[in-house]
Amino acid sequence: MARGKAKDGDGNWKKFIWNSEKKELLGRTGGSWFKILLFYVIFYGCLAGIFIGTIQVMLLTVSEFEPKYQDRVAPPGLTQVPQVQKTEISFTASDSKSYEPYVKNLEKFLKDYSADQQTENIVFQDCGEMPTDYKDRGPYSDAQGQKKVCKFKREWLENCSGIQDPTFGYKDGKPCILVKLNRIIGFKPKAPVNDSLPAEVMAKYSPYLIPVHCAAKREEDADKIGTVEYYGMGGYSGFALQYYPYYGKLLQPRYLQPLVAVQFTNLTYDVEVRVECRAYGQNIQYSDKDRFQGRFDIKFDIRSS
């Protein structure tokens, strides 16, 4: 009851914290505290043991080379280099400082693609100059050691390779971006069926190619984009199928994703231009929720001065 409650208020607090008569701290004697602490130490010890044990057992059931489920990661995302905040590339052609981050990012990314990085023949395999079919490399285990990786020549990227022009066209206001498909173990992208593609993509068709095409995101920007150049394996604007499937970072630690370089040679200056790039394939899908699934969009804002 409420009445009389005030009576046993303050005075008892001190007694509660340390009761000298019964030698009780916070209502318990030392022995009692010891017992209860011992109980909880053992109790939580057991719990933690079981927790760790369960996790260990679970990890035993999970393969080192291949994830158990991939339903959340597939279909793959499409991403670009340079990686930019808010997917916006904005610079002034005449000001090298303004595009330096992009160039550095591209240069860093392409380092692995340089010819001198792909000399070890134990790791790398020449997969030809033209798109061909998938290269299956056996089961997902290290029974046969590491798997080989297809070479990807930086030269194929031509103007965007950074070999001739270390600024990747940025100093001329003709920026390059690299397009790549997210790595997914065992994923074999299927080339698109002919009739589902825009005419520009069909121009250079190969049955072993996942074509990439960039266009204005909005209709009204269509004339502001100007010419778009694509560089890739064998001059195709797409990802060749022999680079798939991916075998994971343990079996293919130096795997090179196929790239497509896209150069915008005649972008309108001083206007925000939104470009959307898509990869086309039967098992590459787009989602309203995930704007990076099978496509991405990027904003260009090139200032003239």
Add this chain to the structure above:
Amino acid sequence: MKKEMDVDDHKLELPDLEAKYSTSITKGLVGAVAAERLLRDGPNELRPPRGTPECVKFGRQLAGGLQCLMWVAAAICLIAYGVQEGQGDRGSADNLYLAIALIAVVVVTGCFGYYQEFKSTNIIASFKNLVPQQATVIREGDKLQINANELVVGDLVEIKGGDRVPADIRIISAQGCKVDNSSLTGESEPQTRSPECTHDSPLETRNIAFFSTMCLEGTATGLVINTGDRTIIGRIASLASGVENEKTPIAIEIEHFVDIIAGLAIFFGATFFVVAMVIGYPFLRAMVFFMAIVVAYVPEGLLATVTVCLSLTAKRLARKNCVVKNLEAVETLGSTSTICSDKTGTLTQNRMTVAHLWFDNQIHTADTTEDQSGQSFDQSSETWTLLSRVVTLCNRAQFKSGQENVPVAKREVIGDASETALLKFAEVTVGTVSEARGRFPKVAELPFNSTNKFQLSVHTAGDRQLLVLKGAPERVLERCSTVMIKGQELPLDAQWREAFEGAYADLGGRGERVLGFCARWLPAGTVAAGTDPEALPEVAVGLCFAGLVAMIDPPRATVPRAVLKCRTAGIRVIMVTGDHPITAKAIAKGVGIISEGSETPEDVAARLRVPLEQVDPRQARARVVTGAELAGMEPGVLEGILRAHPEMVFARTSPQQKLVIVESCQRLGAIVAVTGDGVNDSPALKRADIGVAMGIAGSDAAKNAADMILLDDNFASIVTGVEQGRLIFDNLKKSIAYTLTKNIPELTPYLIYITASVPLPLGCITILFIELCTDIFPSVSLAYERAESDIMHLKPRNPRRDRLVNEPLAAYSYFQIGAIQSFAGFTDYFVAMAQEGWWPLLCLGLRPRWEDTHEQELQDSYGQQWTFEQRRYQQYTCYTVFFISIEMCQIADVLIRKTRRLSLLQQGLFRNHILVIAIVFQVSIGCFLCYCPGMPNIFNFMPIRWAPPPQVPVVVRAHALRPPHPHLRRDPQAGRAAAPRELVGS
């Protein structure tokens, strides 16, 4: 009432009265004047106590301790949303969403609570809407029927038997008018009303009839002297509303508990706010953490659960004739340790019944049960033939017509209480009374009056006349010269007189009202028809004494068992009555309030033959205290008496004294239930922890003041209520323990999220779903759990010590079961992450990159690259997995909580069907949330795979290791010691 009544109208002569109220005692008021006065004084009705405005009631539902925390959380969400929106951040709609969800939760639970309260108030409202009372009033010389609430001061009204007195009335003329003042004074005897002023006090004088008392018989004309709230009753009613409302024990329990929860929530929130700031999170983020912790820790569904549990019990009680006005009263009843009960109507049947007869020098016991199922006595003696004839004939009462098919006990009778009792007794024992009366037509009679103290009548019996007489035994004996023993008329000598005195004293000592009966055969024509009744006593001499009949208002059949049940349940029953001490004591003994073998100090004094002052009070378990003694006591003495004598009876008490008794009991730390029916009881009803009003006999004022109403006026129903109250306390404890447990597995994800920077394992929305959707049903279903053992064999709970939520319960829920659930949840979380490619060690510290909306190629343990949205759905998968693990653990938990004392098998796994249904329902909702299309984007649930859940061993282990309910031990020390021992043992 505490101040002296300032009424002096009873002392005024009629002309003065006419002048005072400018009216006429023959023609009444003029219509226009009456209308004017009605306008001035307002209608003649009691103003209902001013209720709290509806919006305030609703507001209160929204502003409880937990609700305030939720408001704060919602505000933080909104601020976070506003700031993020201001920064042009994408994906911040989550916070807005959560704020809306939180506000919705508060409002919905508020509406629910309000609805419950509204519903229970409605029950009361239904009592008020009785048919408007009519009154016969004389205005301008014309007799009119008007609504009683239109009466004004000065009106001339007529009342007759069966009417309720429509206002305070000064009687001008009366014919045999008797009123029942029991609702005002507690006096159960009908009282005569006549025009003479007999007493200085307006309450005692005979010429005032009070508002809302019943006129039992006769007619009267009177002048209205007070109306509405200015009547005596009105003043008492306003006294009742002046007594402040105590908080119910359960309200205190819940407040106590909410304080702790809110304190802990803020403590945890603040701690992690500081931790987050120290780790280097931005201020806004830390605030969001704070909010999330509050949401995770506060048991949002708890108040709804408690309300539902209580209202379920209230419904169950209503079926057993207890209507609960205030939901919390259900539990109060369970913690009741003292019941102050009225006598008349509650413990007794409220009807005079023949209990004993004395004839042939022997006391015979009559059947006093309500349904006439008891044993009858030997009726073969010829003395009985004579006695029964006197009883039948010397009686003016008669049954109302058209009740041939009604059982005798339930028939309505015209006549006073004793005559009614005799009439019914005769009807049951000898057969149809009207037939007997037809065989012996009445020649002349002298009705009962207070000077003669007897009543007699003369009847024709073939060629003779029979004179029958009944009355006060000593007066009857004076007129007798012989006594009939076994059919023989023997002279009434000293030996028989002594036998008579003995029997009279014996019956009187049992608190019974004793009447003597005698008769005499007269030659035909001794008394001619139409003889002056006043001449009859001269004939009535030399009579033959037939016997004594003793009457009492007998206890209800169910009461002794109920009192015994109270006693075993550690509840003290105190009788408080306005009746005579001897009668009160007799009834108290009859129902077991004074148990067999207990003695009052008077008894002890009589046994030891010492003066009363020398008796050691400790020798006497029982004590009868009268109102007069009570009035003379110093403050504090009453407490001493209550402490010294476990069995107490208070007789001849006034309403204020009832209040004093209740307060004294409360000062001794008892939780007091008070029963009452009269207006005079309402202050005590209000003051009590739980006021119980009588549904049949109770006045509106009593019902207004009470927390509970007994529809059948039966004391035994209170005991049922106590049982239900105790059961619900037990079950609420189970429900709360169940509800509390999951707060830990809801909280730990955030703690780990902040400190170990793993991707968030459990979202706020998901938490709200657990709290308010899936787990509500099992926690409510625990209210249907049967009593585990005979809860009526335990002492009432001590409100200071036995809390609803105590330390062992919280420790067990939080640190043991909660910890197990958390581990189970995290096991599942890490499994779900690892199976999709995120191994446990990678998860640690992953949060900043995981939550970076611009990171579209985050690498998992296999080198696969994930976009932000893919990670988000993976996070939702984790929410779902964590949700499912909590649900599964909670199913195990509800089974653990089913029992507190017995083992699960003893209690029966499936006997509580509701609980089984609730579990099925819980699983169905879980499946629906997971597998219904569209859920990922609406409520962040993802379809997950059916897989043998890895926490199964954990749950099984939880059962195996379960310490046997440490929170149940009455002795907390035992509980603490038991836990470690149990662990070592298994």
